[in-house]
Amino acid sequence: MKRVEWLISVAVLLLVVVLFRAVLTQNPLKSRPAHHPSPRIIATVPMTYNFTVPVLMYHHIDGHFSPGAHGPVLRDLTVSPKNFKQQMDYLISRGYTLISLREIEDAVRARKPLPVKAAAVTLDDGYQDSYDFALPILRRHRIPATVFIITATVGTRGHLTWKQIAEMRRSGIEFGSHTIHHYDLRQLGSTQLKSELLGSRIRIESRLSVPVTSFAYPAGEYNRQVIEQISAAGYLAGWRKDGGAVRPDDDPRLLPRVRVHGADTLQDFAREIAAAVTSGRVKPQRLSSHHMMHNR
Numbered sequence: 448m449k450r451v452e453w454l455i456s457v458a459v460l461l462l463v464v465v466l467f468r469a470v471l472t473q474n475p476l477k478s479r480p481a482h483h484p485s486p487r488i489i490a491t492v493p494m495t496y497n498f499t500v501p502v503l504m505y506h507h508i509d510g511h512f513s514p515g516a517h518g519p520v521l522r523d524l525t526v527s528p529k530n531f532k533q534q535m536d537y538l539i540s541r542g543y544t545l546i547s548l549r550e551i552e553d554a555v556r557a558r559k560p561l562p563v564k565a566a567a568v569t570l571d572d573g574y575q576d577s578y579d580f581a582l583p584i585l586r587r588h589r590i591p592a593t594v595f596i597i598t599a600t601v602g603t604r605g606h607l608t609w610k611q612i613a614e615m616r617r618s619g620i621e622f623g624s625h626t627i628h629h630y631d632l633r634q635l636g637s638t639q640l641k642s643e644l645l646g647s648r649i650r651i652e653s654r655l656s657v658p659v660t661s662f663a664y665p666a667g668e669y670n671r672q673v674i675e676q677i678s679a680a681g682y683l684a685g686w687r688k689d690g691g692a693v694r695p696d697d698d699p700r701l702l703p704r705v706r707v708h709g710a711d712t713l714q715d716f717a718r719e720i721a722a723a724v725t726s727g728r729v730k731p732q733r734l735s736s737h738h739m740m741h742n743r
Contacts, residue, residue: 492544494560499692500551501723502567504704505531507574508581525709528580534707534716535588538566547591547621548661552684555699566720568592569686569704571625571663573601578611586618595625595663595686598650609654616655623661624648624682632665632673640673644680660684674700692723 507525526534538545544562548569554561568585570577573596585592594615600606607615612622624647626632632640644662651659660683664673667688677685677700690703697703705723707716 493563495563496558496560496695498554498561498563498565499694499724500546500561500565500567501692501720502548502551502569502686502702502704503534504688504706505568505570505581506572507576507709508570508584509574509576510580522709526707526711527709528584530711530713530716531581532584533713535568535584535590537713537717538720539588545588545590548593548623548684548686549621551693552661552699552702555693555695555697555702556683558695569663570594572597572629573607573612573625575605575607575611578607578615582615582618582620585620589619591619591621593621593623593661595623595661596651597625597627597629597665598647599627600629613655616657621661622651622655622657622659623663623686624651624659625663626665629665631668633668633670637672637676640676641680644676644682648681661686664688669701 505526507521508528508531509525510528512525512527535545541564543564543566546561546565546567548567550561551565551567553559568590570581570592571594573594577594581592584590594607594612596607596612601612602608616622624644626643627647627650628643630639630643632643635643648659648662660681662677662680662682662684663686669685669687674685683699684702685700686702686704688704688706691705693702705719707719711719
């Protein structure tokens with residue numbers, strides 16, 4: 448009796464083994480390697496301590512924009528999705544490593560190296576088209592862009608919602624502060640200035656549960672008081688407009704960007720990048736001088 452039970456057990460075991468092998472043979476995933484997301488930087492890239500990094504400054508990426516129906520200011524602020532894609536394709540094809548502002552800021556503050564050919568992307572004001580048109584292109588290239596948002600306009604017509612911002616954050620997009628109301632900070636009293644700077648940072652951090660250390664000056668305008676107050680408000684870096692590429696000896700509170708214009712052709716774009724990297728450096732404005740306010 449025991450011998451019969453033993454034979455039955457052996458037969459059952461053999462049947463299980465045969466069935467298991469048959470399942471593996473029929474499973475089309477068996478021969479495929481496990482899927483692991485590729486890192487953003489696939490291969491090791493040359494690094495340097497003497498970096499020159501163009502940080503691109505965009506506003507609108509709008510596929511519904513009609514040049515004839517808008518004024519010159521809005522036309523200048525608006526890049527078509529087609530041109531934006533061509534510009535991102537250009538950077539990738541020319542061997543640029545697209546990095547985050549956080550990496551650049553950390554390199555400037557801590558004297559760390561960056562890729563020899565690096566660039567970064569920023570979008571100011573938090574417009575709805577950043578989600579509709581820029582995000583799919585950034586996702587496709589896995590570019591870690593930074594959006595500087597005006598917290599009072601979040602959820603208003605033509606601007607990002609907090610839900611969209613959270614989705615973009617999950618896609619690797621970073622967010623920085625562009626104040627609460629986008630006022631000319633040079634014209635504010637001390638109390639209101641502190642409120643604009645600190646209030647916007649706290650609001651973004653409370654919604655995204657991440658530290659906010661990057662700040663973009665509204666309209667690119669600042670003075671000594673504003674610079675001092677962004678540090679007091681907890682920001683580790685301040686981003687202005689114009690000035691060429693970021694270099695190791697830059698003041699972290701006055702980091703430059705390369706403005707991309709709506710009418711720029713791909714050839715214009717390439718020339719602006721080359722100028723920023725080579726000889727396109729413009730010194731920050733003198734803090735004691737009075738200068739006119741420019742558009743965002």
